[in-house]
Amino acid sequence: MGILFIPISIAAAFFSVNGKVAVRVDYALTGSWITLLARTAELVIACVIAEFAYIFTPKLWGRSGPLVPSPSQTSLQTRFFVRTFPLIIALILTMMFADWVVAGNAARDMTRERLAGTAQVAADSLPYFLESGQGLLLNQARPELFTLDADGQRSEITRMLRSVPFFNRIGLFDANGNILAQAPSEQSLSLGEREKVALDLALKGVPAQTYTLKPIASDISAQVVFVASVQDAAGKSLGVLMGWTNLQENPFTQPAIEALKKIGGMGGEGAILDENRQILYDTLETSSLVMSDYLGTIPETADFFEETSQLGTRRMVYVQPTLGHQWTVVASLPSEGVQSLALSIAIPLLLILLGVSVAAYLLLRFSLRGVTGTLRTLSQQATLISQGQLNSPLMVSGVDEVGQLSNAFERMRLSLKARLLELNRLLEVSQGVAANLDIERAVQPILHAALSDGVSAVRMVLVQPVSLDQETGQPVAFGAGPAANLYNGLDPLIIEQVQRMEMLVMPNMARMRRLNLKAGQAVPAALLGMPIYHESQFYGALWIGYDTPRQFTEENIRFLSTLTAQSALAAANAGLYATAEIGRQRLEAVLYSTPEPVLVFDERGRLLLINPAALQTVGLITWATP
Known part of the structure; x- marks a missing residue:
């Protein structure tokens, strides 16, 4: 709930x-x-x-009955x-x-970037507008204007207005503040209080000034008046040149006006403020707002924030001061528009989330069936393994936890199967060693058992006497595999190495130079050799070779070590047998060569041995029973 x-x-x-x-x-x-x-x-x-x-x-809470497993159990x-x-x-x-x-x-x-871009465009164009207006007026404020007569002054002022598409009105004043010429001439020129203050300052020597004024008639933006002092070569003020324009018509402010109108077209509002926080232009284009105080928040630096408007609605505001001047550009959008934009962004994601949730539910629903099915299969496989049936492979799919569990079961089955095969080979080896005293027949099961898992050559080298036909002091070698005879030249080198170490492990002979090889001697790609010891006596070495490099595992080393122990037992038995056989042959030669009759009996009186001299003695043996 x-x-x-x-x-x-x-x-x-x-x-x-x-x-x-x-x-x-x-x-x-x-x-x-x-x-x-x-x-x-x-x-x-x-x-x-x-x-x-x-x-x-x-x-x-009522009477409690017997507990039953819940569906989740x-x-x-x-x-x-x-x-x-x-x-x-x-x-x-x-x-x-x-x-x-x-x-x-x-x-x-996105709203911040949009407002910031708009405010930045407007703020970048306003300093150019102010500097251009002041520069244009200063260039025209020449002392020669006061050397002309009244008609010449009117003609020159008219030419200025027409040649420079910046001002909509220009006036020339003398040193006493009286109007000398104006353009257009049909408009009466009446100065306000701020204009009179500007005129007085210019006559006192202030070279350039800029003021904002209330709009004229039905204008929707404030007037901007530029004032330039006309001085002679000595710096004396001869008069004043003044130029008027407004923000809505001036070509230099059109980028700012158009940028702010785009914000107005999106339901927002844009405004240009002067240094006194008075509105010079507003996209609402209401003349009553012009030169009124802006009631919103104005930070000292560029900033983006949310505030409540005078109507009580929330809005997003971006404030951008102009560079080098104290004018400010304000751009705002209602928060409702931001929320609508957020909804347009969020709805596709919410729909995707809903679809993914439904798909995830169905996927989990059906994928869990696969998990439970895999668990049942693993249970059946465990039952087969417990019964000793190791020939049924388990199909492994995936690398997740279930796949890893299945893979572990399959590895366990293969490991058990490999261990059983290894035990069977070792049993055959031990039976072959126990059944044969002749070294050549005794080592054959050992060599064939070692020829597993990609071995290309297996060789056994014995340096102790283990056969009757072995020359004194010469080792005897046995080999198996397709490359056994190819690598027989390595036998002396391996014997020399294993006498100094417990084992010889060379996973990549191309990178190892442990053996002093002869020129042209063929070598395997990988080699594993072990010494053959029996009761601390060194008998030789057993080694295997591969055609490709490989890393030897503990299982490889353990299996070869077991075969080495069987090889030591076979060599020791063969050596004892050879020694006994040589003794028997010597005793037989002695008996056959002596001229006296010799008979050998056991403790029960049974005849074990008789020489030819005894057989040739008349009357020595009259009868015999088997």
Whole structure:
């Protein structure tokens, strides 16, 4: 119930306010959390009280019957959904809230960039407008104007107005502040208080001034008057040249005006303020606003913020001061537009989130069936392994936890199978060693057992006497594999190496120069050799070679070590047999060569040995029973 209360509360907050969808969504996702937390706290307190009532007064809850397993206890799939459903709901709500916050921030950033770009364009053009106007007027403020007669002065002022498409009115004043000439001449020129102050300062020697004035008649922007002092070569003021223009008609302010009008076209508002925070131009184009005080916030530096307008609505404002002057450009958009933009960004994401949630539910629903099916397969495989059936492979798919578990089962099966095969080979080796005293027949099972897992050559070199036909002091060697005879030249080098170490491991002989090889001697790509010892006596070496480099595992080393132990036993038995056989042959030669009859009996009186001399003695043996 507590989990379901959250979406119900959000839906109630959405329908509880008036306004556009964007405003409602913004309030539901950002403004109703305090109420939601309060209601959640009430539910938690109610649950705690109910839990205490259940613990201390269980009879009030009815008679309790025998416990039965719940659906979540009998089904892994149901248990998963019961435990993850609250988390999924919380995750979806969190993602919805995060989506709205991210969309709101993105819309806020986009609005900021749009307002900043507009305000920057306007602010960049205003200094150029002020500097151009002052420069143009200073260039025309020449002393020669006062050497002309009245008609010449009127003609020159008229020429200035027509040649420079900047001013809409120009006036020339003498040193006493009297008007000498103006253009256009048909308009009467009457100076206001600020213009008179400017005229007085110019006559006192101030070279250039700029003032803002109230609009004329139906103009929707303030007037800007530029004042230039006309001085002679000695710096004496001869008069004053003044030029008037307004922001809405001046060609130099059109980029700023057009940029601000775009903001007005989007439902926002743009304004240009002077150093006294008075409105010089406003996109509402109401003459009553011109030269009135701006009532909003004006920071000292460029800034983007949200404030409440005079109508009580929220709006996003960007303030951009002009460079080198104290004028300010203000651009604003209603927050409702920002919320609408955020909604347009968030709705596709919310739809995607909803689709992903439904797809995730269906995917989990069906993928869990695959998990439970895999677990049943693994249980059946474990049963087969326990019965000793190791020839049934397990199909492994995927690299996730289930795939890793299946892979572990398959590796266990292959490992057990490999260990059984290894034990069978070792059993054959031990049987062959025990059944043969002749070294050549005894080592054959050992060599064939070592020819597994890609071995191209296996060789055994024995330096102790192990056969009757072995020359004294010469080693005897046995080999198996397709390359056994190719690598027989390595036997002396390997014997020399293994006498100094427990084993010879060379995974890549191309990178190792441990053996002093002869020129042209063929070598395997990888080599593993071990010494053959029996009762601390060195008998020789057993080594294997590969055609490709490889890393030797503990299983490879352990298996070869076991074969080496069997080789030591076979060599020791063969050596003892050879020694005994040589003794027997010597005794037989002695008996055959002596002229006296010799008979050998055991403890039961049975004849074991008789020489030819005894057979030739008449009357020595009269009868014999087998």
